Amino acid sequence: MSKTTTALATFAALGVLAGAAQAEIRLGVSVSATGPAAFLGDPEAKTIEMLVEQLNEEGGINGEEIALTLYDDGGDPNKARTFATRLVEDDEVVAIIGGSTTGTTMSILSVAEDEGIPFISLAGAISIIDPVREYVFKTPHTDRMACEKIFTDMQAQGITKIGMISGTDGFGASMQAQCKEVAGEHGIEILADETYGPQDADMTPQLTRIRNTGGVQAVLNPGFGQGPAIVTRNVAQLGFEIPLYQSHGVASDAFIELAGAEAAEGLRLPGTALLIADKLAEDDAQYEVVTTYTEAYKARYDQEVSTFGGYAHDAFALIVDAITRAGDSEDPQAIRDALEATDGLVGTTGTYSFSPEDHLGLDLSAFRMLEIKDGDWLPVE
Amino acid sequence: MDALLQFLFSGLTVGAVYALVALGFTIIYNASDVVNFAQGEFVMLGGMITVFAFEAGLPLPLAAVVAILITSAIGVALNKLAIEPARGAPVVSLIIITIGASIVIRGATQLVFDKQLHRFPSFSGDDPIHVLGATILPQSLWVIGGALAVFVGLWIFFTLTLTGKAVLATANNRVAAQLVGINTGWVMTLSFGLSAAIGAFAGVLVTPITLVGYDVGVALALKGFAAAMLGGMGNPKGALVGGLLLGCFEALTAGYLSSQYKEAVAFIVILGVLFVMPQGLFGSKSTERV
Numbered sequence: 001m002s003k004t005t006t007a008l009a010t011f012a013a014l015g016v017l018a019g020a021a022q023a024e025i026r027l028g029v030s031v032s033a034t035g036p037a038a039f040l041g042d043p044e045a046k047t048i049e050m051l052v053e054q055l056n057e058e059g060g061i062n063g064e065e066i067a068l069t070l071y072d073d074g075g076d077p078n079k080a081r082t083f084a085t086r087l088v089e090d091d092e093v094v095a096i097i098g099g100s101t102t103g104t105t106m107s108i109l110s111v112a113e114d115e116g117i118p119f120i121s122l123a124g125a126i127s128i129i130d131p132v133r134e135y136v137f138k139t140p141h142t143d144r145m146a147c148e149k150i151f152t153d154m155q156a157q158g159i160t161k162i163g164m165i166s167g168t169d170g171f172g173a174s175m176q177a178q179c180k181e182v183a184g185e186h187g188i189e190i191l192a193d194e195t196y197g198p199q200d201a202d203m204t205p206q207l208t209r210i211r212n213t214g215g216v217q218a219v220l221n222p223g224f225g226q227g228p229a230i231v232t233r234n235v236a237q238l239g240f241e242i243p244l245y246q247s248h249g250v251a252s253d254a255f256i257e258l259a260g261a262e263a264a265e266g267l268r269l270p271g272t273a274l275l276i277a278d279k280l281a282e283d284d285a286q287y288e289v290v291t292t293y294t295e296a297y298k299a300r301y302d303q304e305v306s307t308f309g310g311y312a313h314d315a316f317a318l319i320v321d322a323i324t325r326a327g328d329s330e331d332p333q334a335i336r337d338a339l340e341a342t343d344g345l346v347g348t349t350g351t352y353s354f355s356p357e358d359h360l361g362l363d364l365s366a367f368r369m370l371e372i373k374d375g376d377w378l379p380v381e
Numbered sequence: 382m383d384a385l386l387q388f389l390f391s392g393l394t395v396g397a398v399y400a401l402v403a404l405g406f407t408i409i410y411n412a413s414d415v416v417n418f419a420q421g422e423f424v425m426l427g428g429m430i431t432v433f434a435f436e437a438g439l440p441l442p443l444a445a446v447v448a449i450l451i452t453s454a455i456g457v458a459l460n461k462l463a464i465e466p467a468r469g470a471p472v473v474s475l476i477i478i479t480i481g482a483s484i485v486i487r488g489a490t491q492l493v494f495d496k497q498l499h500r501f502p503s504f505s506g507d508d509p510i511h512v513l514g515a516t517i518l519p520q521s522l523w524v525i526g527g528a529l530a531v532f533v534g535l536w537i538f539f540t541l542t543l544t545g546k547a548v549l550a551t552a553n554n555r556v557a558a559q560l561v562g563i564n565t566g567w568v569m570t571l572s573f574g575l576s577a578a579i580g581a582f583a584g585v586l587v588t589p590i591t592l593v594g595y596d597v598g599v600a601l602a603l604k605g606f607a608a609a610m611l612g613g614m615g616n617p618k619g620a621l622v623g624g625l626l627l628g629c630f631e632a633l634t635a636g637y638l639s640s641q642y643k644e645a646v647a648f649i650v651i652l653g654v655l656f657v658m659p660q661g662l663f664g665s666k667s668t669e670r671v
Contacts, residue, residue, distance in 0.1 A: 036596065038496040194640045199600035201398060201591040204391040204516075205636035208384050226498050226592045237509045237516050238387075258500055258592055260507060 024067040025060070025329040027052070027319065028093030030083040030108060031122065031312070032100040035074035039225075041100040043309030044122055045070060047293075048097065050300050051316045061323050069093060073104050080104035084111035094332050095323075097315045099123050100308070102170060109136050118322075118336040120315040122308070125174050129359040135336055137359045139314040139349055140307075141270075141367060143175035143222070144182060146248050149270040149367040150220060151179075151186035153380075157243070159217040163192035163210035165203065165231060167223030171249050172198075175222035191216050198225055203234045211238060218242050224249030229258035236263035243268065248367070251275050251307045261375030268380070270367040274310045274348045276377050289317075290348050307349075314347030321345055383514030388636035389629060390512075394521040396628020397528040398591065401583035402605025403612065403620035404531050405576045410615045411539065412548045412572035415475045419459060419483040421602030422490075423577045426452045427584025428593030429490060432499040441501065449581040455486070456577025460570055483598065490595040503589040520589045527586045528621060531579055535617040548572060552615075611651045613664025622662060627651070 029048055032041030052068045060066060069091045071083035080099065087093045088111060095118045099105030102125040109128065112119035112135045119136050121128050126142040154162065162183075166176035176195075183190055192213040194206035210216055219242060221231045228250045235244050244267050246255075251271035256264050273286040277294045280287045293313050297305045318339060323329050326338035342354045342361065350366020371380045402420055409417040427448050434444035463478050470478075504523055509516035538545040550558040551568045559565055584593065591597065604627065612623025627647055634646040654662065 034491065034496075038491070042496060194635075196635075196640060197644065199597065200395075201587070202391045202395045202632070205388045205632045206640045208387045208636060209640075212384060226594070226597075229498070229500075229592060230590075233507070236507075237518055239509070239516065254497060258498055262507065 024065050025323060026067050026069065026091060026093045028069050028071075028084075028087030028091055028096045028098075030071040030073050030080050030087065030096065030098040030104070032075040032104060033072040035076070037075040037101045037104075039306075040122070040308045041072070041075070043303075043306045044098075044100055044312035045072070046301055047297065047309040047312040048316055050296065051313065054296070055320065061320055061329065062327065064329055071098075073098075073100075075101055075104065077103040077107040081107035081111060084108040088112075088115045088117055093117065094329060095119070095319050095335055097122070097312065097319065102128065102174070105138075109133065112136060116336075117332045118319075118339055120318060120339075122311045122315060124171065126178065132357060132359050137318070137339060137354065137361075139311045139318070139347065139352075141248065141349065141362055142178070142360065143171070143247070144178040145362070145364060145367060146175060146222075146270050147179035147182050148186070149364055149369065150245050150247075150268075151183060151188050152364070153268065153270075153369050154188060154218060154245070155186055157218075159243070160187055161189045161191050161215045162218045162220055163194070163213055163216040164190055164220045164222070165194040165196065165206050165210065166221065167198055167225070167227045168195050169198040169223065169225065169227075171247075172223035172227070175247055175249070179220065179222060196223075196227055196231070198223075198227055200227065201230065203227075203231050204238060207231070207234050207238055207240070211240065216242065218245060220245045220247075222247045222249065226258070229255060232259035232267060233263045236260075245269060248272070248307065251370075253304055256372060256375055256377075261372070264372045265374075267372045269370055271370045271377065272307055272310060272349050272366070273368060274305060274307055275370065276368065276379055277305075279377070279379065285346055285351060286348065289346050293348055310348035314349050314352070317347055318342060318345060318352060384636065386513055386515035388632045390515055390517040390521065391636075392629030392632030393525055393625060394517070394590065394628070395631065396608075396625035397521075397525040398583070398587050398601070398624070399604045399608040399627050400528040400621045400624025401524070401531060401586070402580070402601050403609035403624045404528070404535060404617060405580040405583065406605060406609045407535060407615055407617050407620050408548070408572045408576040408579070410609075411552050412568055413464075413475070414472050414552060415464070415479065416606065416609075416614070417573075417576065418476065418479045418602050418606075419486060419598075420576065420580050420605060421598030421600070422483045422486040423452050423456060423580025423598075424584040424587070424601050425490065425593060425595065425598035426455065426486065426577075427581030428588035428597075429494055429499070429584075429595065430581075431585050431588065432501055432593060433494055435501050441504075444501075445582075445585040448585060449578050452581035452584075453574040453578040456573040456575075456580075457570055459577075460573035464569070464573070465566070483602070487595055487598065494595065496595060498592045498594040500588055500592045518590070520586075524586045524590065527582065528624065531582065532617050532621045539617065544568075544571070607648065607651055610661055611654055613661030616661075616663045619661055619663035 031044045033045040056065045073080040099121045102123040105121040105123040121138040166172045192210045246269040322338040326334040328334045345352045350362040352361040354361040370377045405420045430448035503520040505519035547563045608624040608627045612619025630647040635643045
């Protein structure tokens with residue numbers, strides 16, 4: 001009995017000592033590094049691991065190193081909830097980054113709200129920050145913003161009647177709904193509204209329907225994964241003479257390769273500065289942050305950066321900035337308050353300025369309209 | 382009219398993909414009554430290995446041969462390591478083993494290769510062929526031709542060759558087959574190797590159209606299974622016709638009705654057929670159970 005007590009006391013003392021010896025900032029991450037959303041979560045996990053290492057090598061925040069706890073929820077909302085609870089209760093983190101998909105974000109979100117831990121989501125849906133929740137922030141643009149950006153560009157081209165072909169995956173379906181909601185505000189009429197399954201191999205029937213709908217002046221394809229690449233190839237196969245717009249869901253160099261440069265020629269989509277890192281003007285506000293991140297990531301992993309890794313980069317930068325300004329790495333409430341006061345933080349996605357009414361903090365200028373030209377991205381503004 | 386032709390071209394392209402997967406099911410089913418749900422993974426492996434061999438510098442035809450050989454070796458290994466040790470287990474257990482194997486193969490592919498989508502160039506370029514106002518890609522013709530070639534090959538194998546008949550005999554009655562001197566263990570090994578090779582061949586043909594990633598196998602296996610059920614499990618003719626019909630149902634529904642109902646209509650048709658003819662369109666009537 002006394003032996004057990006002594007042992008317990010020793011462990012407790014060790015624990016206290018360990019805690020005291022490394023004054024550290026405990027940061028929690030749950031992303032989908034494997035599973036169906038791995039192409040989102042994998043670069044996100046890699047980005048955060050790299051940035052934490054860099055920061056700790058440089059001496060941390062106000063002299064305190066970051067202790068990172070990273071979980072892989074595999075895209076499963078139930079696992080994400082378990083990990084979020086564990087992050088809060090066992091790992092005692094002061095902030096959480098994660099939720100690669102809208103589904104996992106929603107799980108983490110409720111834990112963060114209940115426990116009062118600031119949480120930065122990496123998922124797209126507008127419902128994450130609308131209505132505003134006290135502890136929840138997010139870095140990616142919403143799909144509604146993507147629709148608005150595309151419709152603004154269409155308006156400038158004099159396009160008023162379009163056909164839509166959307167993926168039935170979560171991303172495609174959500175963006176389809178958002179686009180239909182805001183189309184009217186931009187004077188756009190959706191004449192044809194088709195869908196395809198995320199693993200479909202041929203979309204020519206749907207596209208033929210769109211082509212045979214009188215008056216369609218452009219095609220818009222919300223979706224990600226293989227679908228948009230196949231749609232792009234099918235559009236070329238059918239010899240469409242009207243412009244094709246894709247969403248930010250395919251904003252990566254791999255997309256051009258999959259769709260084929262020839263088929264993708266002239267295609268337009270809203271993307272981030274990250275995609276055109278090598279074409280940014282040196283006086284561009286985002287030039288430095290984008291180039292630094294791109295070079296570091298490439299050197300470390302021998303892979304190209306993706307927009308999704310960029311979301312994680314920005315979330316991490318926001319947390320670091322907030323903790324620095326809060327001056328207190330132990331109090332989640334202080335960090336949350338500092339986060340909400342973020343003003344003009346330049347990230348890879350855009351420039352963030354949060355307010356009590358806005359926990360996304362980006363405007364349409366964060367999106368850049370890009371066109372594929374000779375197998376490369378060309379800014380068209 | 383040109384719209385109908387376009388829908389049919391689309392249906393035949395996709396249907397030929399389903400048919401190739403369904404044809405792969407045929408052999409293992411014929412040898413063992415097992416529906417091998419790792420068949421979709423064989424297709425995926427065929428595409429993935431070709432992509433990486435091609436990117437490593439091998440010419441495309443050689444990369445394809447390498448992929449087919451490696452995949453059939455994996456098929457043989459699956460039989461030796463997972464199916465054979467479970468000899469005597471009920472068919473359902475064996476089917477569950479194949480589902481487990483498909484998960485293992487998917488996981489291993491993620492680790493060995495990556496999680497990205499890939500493709501390699503079409504065999505005869507990407508310029509569409511125009512027929513009466515509709516268009517079809519040359520690669521679609523490769524896929525349809527490939528499905529026909531595999532069908533003819535299997536038809537000959539099962540009806541004209543002694544080995545093929547040995548496979549059928551093994552399925553029918555393993556003990557009796559052994560008694561007449563058929564090496565049933567070897568027949569099983571052959572079946573897995575051959576069906577993996579057919580899967581990989583399908584993967585090589587379809588990757589320029591459908592793209593390949595570590596997780597494309599599941600959907601392919603399900604559609605191929607549906608096609609095989611529609612045509613009649615175990616019958617090459619059924620696999621071919623079932624695949625092409627399923628593809629055409631989907632394309633025509635998407636074209637004339639609504640893309641929302643595409644999958645639903647295809648499966649309603651299959652259910653309808655199975656209610657009327659439970660053995661599928663070309664399946665043999667089952668009379669062995671008394």
